[in-house]
Amino acid sequence: MHVAWLYLGPFLQGTGVTLELTIVSTVVALVAGILGALGMIHGGKILRAVLVVYVELVRGLPPILQLFIIFFGLTQFGVQLDAFSAALIWLMVYGAGYAIEVFRAGIQDVSEGQWEAARSVGMGYFTTLRKIILPQAFALMMPELTNFTVLQLKNTTFVFFIGVADIMYQAQQGAASTEQPQVMFVMAALFYLVLNGGISRVAALVERRLTAYR
Amino acid sequence: MSKDVVVDIQGLTKSFGDRKIFRDVTLQVHQSEVVAIIGPSGVGKSTLIRCVNYLHPFDQGTIRLLGHELRGGERPSAAVLQDIRTHVGMVFQTFNLFHHLSVLDNIVLGPVEVKKVPRKQAVERAHELLEMMGLTDWAKAYPRRLSGGQQQRVAICRALAMDPKVMLFDEPTSMLDPELVGDVLEAIQRLAQQGMTMILVTHEMMFAKEVADTVVIMADNAIAEMGPAKQVLENPQTERARNFLARVLRNTPPADIPQAVVGGDPD
Numbered sequence: 362m363h364v365a366w367l368y369l370g371p372f373l374q375g376t377g378v379t380l381e382l383t384i385v386s387t388v389v390a391l392v393a394g395i396l397g398a399l400g401m402i403h404g405g406k407i408l409r410a411v412l413v414v415y416v417e418l419v420r421g422l423p424p425i426l427q428l429f430i431i432f433f434g435l436t437q438f439g440v441q442l443d444a445f446s447a448a449l450i451w452l453m454v455y456g457a458g459y460a461i462e463v464f465r466a467g468i469q470d471v472s473e474g475q476w477e478a479a480r481s482v483g484m485g486y487f488t489t490l491r492k493i494i495l496p497q498a499f500a501l502m503m504p505e506l507t508n509f510t511v512l513q514l515k516n517t518t519f520v521f522f523i524g525v526a527d528i529m530y531q532a533q534q535g536a537a538s539t540e541q542p543q544v545m546f547v548m549a550a551l552f553y554l555v556l557n558g559g560i561s562r563v564a565a566l567v568e569r570r571l572t573a574y575r
Numbered sequence: 576m577s578k579d580v581v582v583d584i585q586g587l588t589k590s591f592g593d594r595k596i597f598r599d600v601t602l603q604v605h606q607s608e609v610v611a612i613i614g615p616s617g618v619g620k621s622t623l624i625r626c627v628n629y630l631h632p633f634d635q636g637t638i639r640l641l642g643h644e645l646r647g648g649e650r651p652s653a654a655v656l657q658d659i660r661t662h663v664g665m666v667f668q669t670f671n672l673f674h675h676l677s678v679l680d681n682i683v684l685g686p687v688e689v690k691k692v693p694r695k696q697a698v699e700r701a702h703e704l705l706e707m708m709g710l711t712d713w714a715k716a717y718p719r720r721l722s723g724g725q726q727q728r729v730a731i732c733r734a735l736a737m738d739p740k741v742m743l744f745d746e747p748t749s750m751l752d753p754e755l756v757g758d759v760l761e762a763i764q765r766l767a768q769q770g771m772t773m774i775l776v777t778h779e780m781m782f783a784k785e786v787a788d789t790v791v792i793m794a795d796n797a798i799a800e801m802g803p804a805k806q807v808l809e810n811p812q813t814e815r816a817r818n819f820l821a822r823v824l825r826n827t828p829p830a831d832i833p834q835a836v837v838g839g840d841p842d
């Protein structure tokens with residue numbers, strides 16, 4: 362039997378791990394991104410300062426260092442995380458930092474006139490956000506959000522450094538124990554391409570719906 | 576405050592940061608009265624009417640309307656703000672329709688979300704309003720498919736759907752191609768005839784003279800002159816009002832010189 366078949370099982374397991382990390386962390390990062398962006402735009406001085414520092418840390422520190430700080434560094438403070446939890450938390454924290462910036466730009470791209478028109482019919486802040494601003498912001502941001510999700514998926518590969526059994530990890534394991542390591546890496550490449558292709562397809566469908574009004 | 580005063584503005588003073596926009600503006604608007612505000616660009620006309628529904632806070636003075644009192648430097652409660660905004664309609668220079676919603680949903684959203692009107696009832700009312708504005712066929716379209724004049728009439732429908740007691744218009748025709756101005760002005764005039772109380776910022780002198788009961792001329796950070804429309808436009812008493820009207824006259828191409836400014840209207 363071809364070596365690729367032998368490793369299909371582990372690769373599928375790895376896909377499950379990769380997908381779970383991607384989906385959960387992306388959803389959490391997007392929600393945190395919206396809240397963080399609103400804090401940046403409408404929050405008080407202190408909140409804004411805290412958010413700026415947060416975003417700068419996430420953007421400024423190498424991803425692998427951040428992951429190690431969460432997995433190894435926190436044990437100093439008595440926080441003992443298993444590898445999967447540490448991986449998931451890092452992806453949320455990291456994704457949120459970038460999502461805040463994406464949403465800040467997206468929300469500010471919706472013209473002030475939309476807020477004013479909504480206020481003028483008596484709508485409050487959260488109704489205006491939910492009914493008027495966010496739907497338009499999402500439509501404007503779809504390219505960035507698609508890109509964000511693709512990057513989030515690719516960033517899951519870092520978790521292999523702390524031993525989480527994602528696709529990359531399975532490929533590495535396979536490569537170490539067969540005569541044909543290149544087959545394993547080609548397989549990993551195909552898996553990532555298919556997953557990212559799926560993300561792009563879904564995003565394109567969502568985008569078509571969201572931007573129908575333009 | 577006499578009984579039929581709907582909006583009572585007393586001693587209003589407003590700055591943006593260090594920049595004084597206007598000071599000590601006092602103006603009363605009565606039931607079914609149409610007040611037109613004119614004046615040079617940047618004098619604070621938009622800012623003044625935006626204080627009425629508190630899109631802008633102001634520094635000093637009071638605005639009494641709908642049984643509420645807004646005071647300079649004091650933020651009103653959310654409930655008061657919502658009550659005022661629910662009953663004061665606003666139409667913007669740039670229409671500001673909700674781009675992502677159909678024409679119908681633009682009109683229905685306020686009543687449903689804010690006044691908790693059942694959707695079915697709100698939809699019926701929206702169709703009535705659209706018919707009144709000659710837009711029956713456009714209910715399902717997105718705003719950007721419509722001409723500017725049509726968009727502005729939808730914006731008027733959106734405001735009217737809330738059953739406002741007062742309407743504020745901020746240069747509703749100044750972004751429109753000349754041939755589209757007429758329909759919008761007609762719609763506003765019809766509202767005036769139906770007894771709507773309104774404050775209208777405009778550059779259309781003819782229209783102001785024809786439709787407004789009262790004209791307010793703003794100049795140099797304050798009200799320069801205010802009174803019955805014809806009197807103020809044809810026979811201004813103050814230097815500043817005369818200067819402004821003379822300037823408008825000079826900048827208007829001969830063919831379009833508004834009668835009101837020339838004073839050539841026989842009656």
Ligand SMILES: Nc1ncnc2c1ncn2[C@@H]1O[C@H](COP(=O)(O)OP(=O)(O)OP(=O)(O)O)[C@@H](O)[C@H]1O
Pocket residue numbers: 591596614615616617618619620621622623
């Ligand atoms: N949100 C704001 N922040 C700071 N300054 C502002 C703001 N809105 C308006 N201004 C300034 O206040 C002044 C008055 O503006 P306003 O829009 O009320 O004038 P206007 O009389 O309506 O002029 P126009 O005829 O051009 O519409 C202008 O100098 C403007 O730059």
Ligand SMILES: [Mg+2]
Pocket residue numbers: 620621622745746
């Ligand atoms: Mg203006």
